[in-house]
Amino acid sequence: MDHKMSRSPWVIHYDGSSCNGCDIEVLASLTPLFDAERFGVVNTGNPKHADIFLVTGSVNAQNLPVVRQIYNQMLEPKCVVACGICACSGGVFRDAYNVIGGVDRAIPVDVYAPGCAIRPETVIDAIVEACGILDQKEAVMRAGGDPLTVGGAATWDGGVELVEDGFVAAAKAGGAPAGAPAASAGMPAAPAAAKEAE
Numbered sequence: 419m420d421h422k423m424s425r426s427p428w429v430i431h432y433d434g435s436s437c438n439g440c441d442i443e444v445l446a447s448l449t450p451l452f453d454a455e456r457f458g459v460v461n462t463g464n465p466k467h468a469d470i471f472l473v474t475g476s477v478n479a480q481n482l483p484v485v486r487q488i489y490n491q492m493l494e495p496k497c498v499v500a501c502g503i504c505a506c507s508g509g510v511f512r513d514a515y516n517v518i519g520g521v522d523r524a525i526p527v528d529v530y531a532p533g534c535a536i537r538p539e540t541v542i543d544a545i546v547e548a549c550g551i552l553d554q555k556e557a558v559m560r561a562g563g564d565p566l567t568v569g570g571a572a573t574w575d576g577g578v579e580l581v582e583d584g585f586v587a588a589a590k591a592g593g594a595p596a597g598a599p600a601a602s603a604g605m606p607a608a609p610a611a612a613k614e615a616e
């Protein structure tokens with residue numbers, strides 16, 4: 419039987435720290451007017467049932483662990499779509515004291531779907547693109563390979579680590595990630611550094 423995940427992708431939606439503009443558009447894409455369901459899309463609230471993770475809003479110290487937890491609860495193959503420019507890069511809030519950056523500071527992103535707010539048509543385009551990546555990952559897994567060699571995970575720099583009390587420590591790999599503000603850019607110093615200064 420010719421089985422493909424992309425024929426009936428289940429999506430889960432999480433609002434990181436959006437202004438709700440992008441959330442309304444993501445949900446609008448699922449309504450009969452825009453009708454993402456014609457591609458077999460089903461909205462679920464259970465990460466274990468979801469194939470595609472739709473995230474709106476930027477990442478901060480409060481929601482970063484939540485985004486990671488949802489992602490880690492999803493089974494492979496899975497795809498992540500950053501919905502709206504805040505989710506892609508932090509958007510207009512990028513330099514805010516509490517914003518770490520886009521969703522790729524927390525987890526690998528497979529599809530970047532910009533817009534402020536994102537349009538329902540863009541959400542559907544992104545889901546269709548994610549479906550193609552899902553098929554690639556599934557094919558790799560059926561051949562005994564690693565799905566993390568496909569899509570955003572293949573080139574992901576590891577994002578940022580949070581240390582005690584939710585402060586940003588450093589990138590897991592490479593230098594300072596593009597979306598992570600340095601301490602001098604408004605983020606408080608890590609607790610260890612703060613204690614040394616006392």
Ligand code: SF4
Pocket residue numbers: 435436437438439440441474475502503504505509510533534535536
């Ligand atoms: S991209 Fe625009 S509409 Fe979407 S969460 Fe950010 S500010 Fe709001």
